Amino acid sequence: MQTYTKKRWRWHNYYISYLVLILLAIPTIFPIFVMLIISFKSFSQYTLNPIGFTFPLHFDNYRVAWAFMARSYLNNIIIIGVSTFFILLFGSLTAYVLARHSFPGRKLLFYFILAVLAIPSTVILVPSFMLVVKLQILNTMWAVILPYIANQSFIILVLYTFFQGLPEEMFESARLDGAGHFAIFTKMVLPLSWPIISAMGIFEVWLHWNDYAWPSLVLSNPEIRTVALQLVTFIDGMNVPEPGQSMAASVIASIPLVIMFLFSMRTFIAGLTSGSVKM
Numbered sequence: 001m002q003t004y005t006k007k008r009w010r011w012h013n014y015y016i017s018y019l020v021l022i023l024l025a026i027p028t029i030f031p032i033f034v035m036l037i038i039s040f041k042s043f044s045q046y047t048l049n050p051i052g053f054t055f056p057l058h059f060d061n062y063r064v065a066w067a068f069m070a071r072s073y074l075n076n077i078i079i080i081g082v083s084t085f086f087i088l089l090f091g092s093l094t095a096y097v098l099a100r101h102s103f104p105g106r107k108l109l110f111y112f113i114l115a116v117l118a119i120p121s122t123v124i125l126v127p128s129f130m131l132v133v134k135l136q137i138l139n140t141m142w143a144v145i146l147p148y149i150a151n152q153s154f155i156i157l158v159l160y161t162f163f164q165g166l167p168e169e170m171f172e173s174a175r176l177d178g179a180g181h182f183a184i185f186t187k188m189v190l191p192l193s194w195p196i197i198s199a200m201g202i203f204e205v206w207l208h209w210n211d212y213a214w215p216s217l218v219l220s221n222p223e224i225r226t227v228a229l230q231l232v233t234f235i236d237g238m239n240v241p242e243p244g245q246s247m248a249a250s251v252i253a254s255i256p257l258v259i260m261f262l263f264s265m266r267t268f269i270a271g272l273t274s275g276s277v278k279m
Contacts, residue, residue, distance in 0.1 A: 034051050035247050035250055035251060036251065037051055037053065038243055038244055038247040039061055039244055039247035039248040039251050040054075040059070040061065040244065040248075041054055041243070042244060043242045043243065043244070045058075045244075046242070046243045058244055061242070061244040061245045061247075062248045064248070065234070065249035065251075066252060068230065068234050068249065069253065071230075072226055072227045072231075075224055075227075076209060076226050076227045078141060079144050079208070079226065080209060082145050083144075083148035083149050083204070083208065084205055084208075087149055087151070087152055087204055088197055090149065091152040091155035091156050091159060091200070092155075092190070093185070095155070095156045095157075095158075095159035095160040095162075095163055096185055098110050098113075098156070098160055099159075099163035099164040100164075110160070113153050114153070116153040117153045117157070121213075125214070125217065128147055128214075129218065132146075132147070132218055139218065139224070140224070143219065144214065144215055144226070147214060148208055158196065159196065159197070159200070162193055163189065170188070171188075174188055198264070202260065202264050205257075206257060206260075209227065209257055210228055212228040212229065216229060216232075227253050228253070231249055231253050
């Protein structure tokens with residue numbers, strides 16, 4: 001009887017926990033639900049019933065929105081793909097050297113990298129913009145890619161913690177077998193750190209896909225606008241679209257991140273736990 005009571009109490013706790021989580025999720029899910037509902041409405045349907053279900057569904061809103069957003073998708077893929085690749089490459093190399101090699105000034109250099117994390121991004125907007133102007137890359141994709149690549153402090157910190165936790169015996173064994181620094185890094189360290197590197201790559205894509213502040217400063221050519229810039233231009237431009245078309249553009253802009261989250265959620269969580277920061 002006591003065992004039955006414990007099991008029943010455990011199931012009650014299980015359902016109560018899920019109920020609490022669902023209630024807490026409603027404030028987050030409801031705006032997404034409203035966005036999806038409005039994206040299938042015509043202007044007259046939106047006027048009569050803004051957030052309720054209406055028929056027929058107007059899929060033409062997505063056609064209009066995609067015609068305006070398609071080019072920016074390609075721009076985002078190029079900008080974020082190139083910047084994420086080099087962020088992970090340079091960040092992993094820097095973290096490996098700082099974590100596994102001793103040289104004069106190593107600790108001081110690491111503390112400088114940590115100090116960069118304490119500087120608000122808005123503080124360096126003007127100096128970064130002046131540097132882009134000096135380099136004569138304003139209004140090009142490089143004006144976005146290069147500053148993104150330079151922002152590696154968080155990646156270095158996380159990978160540094162992971163690399164430092166690898167057993168020294170493994171490196172000594174590789175050196176005894178005649179492996180050099182490059183071989184150890186590419187054939188041993190990178191395969192072991194794939195989960196945390198993948199998690200950091202997902203984080204960088206998420207961070208830069210929705211970035212608006214920096215691209216709005218350095219990009220004015222409509223041909224190279226990012227998704228966030230194009231979305232704001234579509235909604236607040238001279239030709240104000242219908243509410244359904246605006247919401248359809250918002251849905252289109254968010255689809256890649258939703259798909260990435262659904263397919264990489266386990267990898268992201270595994271990477272974060274394997275590279276948890278120890279202070």
